[in-house]
Amino acid sequence: MNIVTFKSDFIKPVILGAIIFAALAFLPSLVDSYYMSLAISITSFAILATAWAMFSGPTRYISLATVVFFGIGAYTVAVLGEILPFPVVLICAALAGTVLALLVGFSTLRLAGVYFVIFTFGLTELVRQVVSWYEVNVTRELGRYIFLDITQDDIYWQLLTLLAVLLLTGFILGRSRLGFALRIIGEDETVAKHCGINVTRVKVALFVLSAVFMTLTGAIMAPRWTYIDPVIAFNPMLSFQVVIMALLGGPRRLLGPILGVIPLTLLFEVLTANFPNHFSIMLGVTFMVIVYLLPGGVIGLYEKYGGPNKPSHPNGPPTTKEKTA
């Protein structure tokens, strides 16, 4: 590969992305607040699913801890929101997410496969109980109020910026030594060790990176709810939704998760609006139909019929094994 093609390979998508994001930034002046709330939903899930896939795609560690970081972010805003200016609160949230992810990462990323899944699921309950215990016994107030004058449009722009940063990070990562190391770990951890990769450190680094984005999403979303308590902030449904969306899209490509987020968010919207009494049943039926018609995820469809045979993106194609796992 010579320098010129590498450059154009790098610059073109970045410019294209910048144009798309610049255009999306004008959305609030075009649509009413209902569509804005839909756009916020899509953008926040896009961040969560992409951040999830950033770690779980290459390493194949299925994490159910998304909501832990999301909730920590929301709580940071609830605790500090009225004391510090919002940008400082966001920095604190990112720090809180980093510390927690480091703790969790170093203690658990040696676990493999199903043990990791179960641990991350248990972590949600653990953090929720710890926060509850603290609020009940120390502050003696279970709910917290968030009275911040942050409009829906502000939230949208913040999320959009975060998504742009995340995609850029993922894009650079895919071309970096760290990303390469990750893919080797995902293929075979023993081989990676023999190549001289510090397996644990690489995994923890990526886990932290992914967690920071999840934490920031929670922090940005929190002012929308006015009131949070541990049950609202640490709702395990969110973790599952993120996994389903990322898997539907295709977790091993940078843009894959977003392809899952958009149809599924619209689907949730249609089901909620039209079948208020049968939401869960309709959702189950739809998932069965999706799995039946789309075993390879949305991106699998693209690769099969529309895209180039060889993946141009170094994250590699999604495997059928992943979808059925």
Add this chain to the structure above:
Amino acid sequence: MQISSRLRIATLAAATTALIGTALLGAQAQAQDTYRIGYAISKTGPGAPGANTSTIPNYEMWVKEVNDAGGLKVGDKMIPIEVVEYDDRSSSEEAVRAIERLINQDKVDFILSPWGTGLNLAVAPILDRAGYAHLAGTAVSDKAPQLSKRWKNSYWLLGTGSQYANELATFLDQLKSDGKINNKVAMIAVADGFGIELSNAGRKALEKHDFELVYDKTYPLGSQDLATIVNEIKSLGADTFVAFSYPPGTLGLTEQARVLNFNPKIFYAGVGTAFPLYKDRFGADAEGVVSLGGASETDPKIADYIKRHIAFAGREPDRWASIVNWASLQSLQQAIERAGSTDRDAINAELAKGGFDTILGSYKPGDQNFWQVGQWQDGKFVGIAPTSMDGAQALIFPKPDWKGAQ
């Protein structure tokens, strides 16, 4: 069976188009031959049992009664109600989205409140911004007075947690100075918003009245092991037992107290005591149990409401939030009639004036003119405090022995 790839793509394309079409077009606003009322409520998730008890039956029954009578009287026209309802799945984010949809997509004329403190707080700023009144029927918050200032058209119908605790403490203080009970109180609370808020207020109020809290702990929501707590409390010699509990704990504690024959002179249990299912479960043993809420069943309006509720929903209403919710719906109906138009601002202005004729008597949304302390007496959950209120019943004292435990 093999599905050809073309069929697969065609199906997907059709499904996606249909999906986007439905999502984007949605329901469009219609001409004003109906009054459109929207609500998003917890039909599923942790909030569903509460919503199904205190809120949903009242909304449905009110709409049915109004429409059976020909509709709302607006000027000289009768306008039937049309309902747009969603399930918020007990999630704040879903509730926020559903309210945005009701306002911007469905363009409803009025929005009824969701269930629970958290969700009511989540939707309050949106309703305020869009100029909708907010009759928060099932939120208990010590910030209620500030909240109604913050959002001008919001009404926090169940008031603050402190008011229930303060009223109880005052009532107990009277019994103490009459020499009927000792100064020892055993208090437990569920480790959830409601329990924490009330136990905080209760602790302060009881200590102010020189009660000694011989037991003051919380139990986790969903805890099954309440026998240990009851056993421990039984040996402490408190004449008064106060549990700021949620329905599962309320039932569990009563059951354990009955099994272990723990029979304090005052047995106060939390949310769920005033539910009809409490009487169904414990029968004669419900007699003498004290809780928050209450109803003057001798009042013909209340008695009639309970009768209609049974006929409509097949079960009795609870004796606390249901009654307040019903009074707020009656107020809304009269506000629309008084405004003589479906103009939102005109209706909001009427709501703020108050003076509605409801099952709580003359009522303005947000008035706390309902029972703060009630007691099961002869199969009815009657109001006993504030003692200054009309129809206040005398307390059955001491609590009769458990019959089931013998």
